[in-house]
Amino acid sequence: MTFVQLIECRTSRLDEMNRLMDRWVEQTRGKRTATHSVVAKDRSDASHIVEIVEFPSYEDAMRNSGLPETDRIFQEMVALCDEEPTFTDLDVVRDEQLYAATARRFFELAPGRGDAPAFNDVFVEDYHDHDPGNVQDVIGLDAVRREVEVWRGGFDFSFTIEDQMAQGDRVCTRWTFHGRHTGEFLGIPPTGQDVTMTGTTVHRCTPDGKIAEGWWQYDRLGLMQQLGALEPTEL
Template identity: 40%
Template sequence: MATTRTNKELFRRVFDALNDRDFDAFADTHADDVVLHDHDEEFHGVEAVTEHEQALYEAFPDMKYTPKVILAEDDRVAARWTATGTHEGELEGIPPTGTEVEFPASGVLRVEDGKITEVWLTYDQLGMLQQLGVVESPGE
């Protein structure tokens, strides 16, 4: 069984790979049959998970993840981070706005044999959509 430190380092490698736009390194941190739970969507397999992440970078080419906290126990790793980026490409049917966004996110990973096998991801979707101007903030 991997150590807590090793599992925390695995999450750091994910952040580094994404911030470097190194999707091969990102894929190498995941098991072939990884499952990503992203709010109400599920993605099965390392190719689907990698493509999902690449689509985000097409919409936000300068996307950056800044880890705030990484905790680990046994086969689970949890993290909280801030995501920032400029909306320069289509995002799920939303045309580019040129708007810079910043929103909090968090995730929990399950690690097996040094690879990520399952991910539960949450982030402030509403806040991001409000920043993009496609959803009104209360009181506007």
């Protein structure tokens, strides 16, 4: 279970504390077990500093605390504080990356037959799609729906999400496409062939949680070979 430690202190020497933390990061490289750290300043009280440190588990946090470098840095941090820091130990019971959830929703809604869904809760109205398989970028919700309907018309398909990572306003999704070629696709008559294709998509999200832009990389050449439109390449 993911474990989070909440550290609160009061200090007027935040710059020195930041330099101290930089030194700890350098000294514990390759040894520390912390995976994520956020330092925040109270907007209503600039001396009130909160640090949130994330670990894979409580046991990992304890191993991190046992590092001699951590103990030395802690003593120096206490010296920079106006009063003794307080610690709150938290077991994470829910961790939802909301931008990532929006990206997953697209991959859930895209498969199906017939007309594409509205996608109003997924994309902004002027969504911009960068797909190397298209001569021109796809821009706008109506264009996105038409693009999805091309795939719906050609395949009975689904996506498997293999990996997903979110940072800032970007979400990167590594996926596998599974489909059966049941209709005409890019001029290729239906073959009934079962196909798979791997790819990666990076989405940029807006503060309200919708997707504003997307960049696609996928094995379109491999897909065409499976459909018999291209001869397999030989190394």
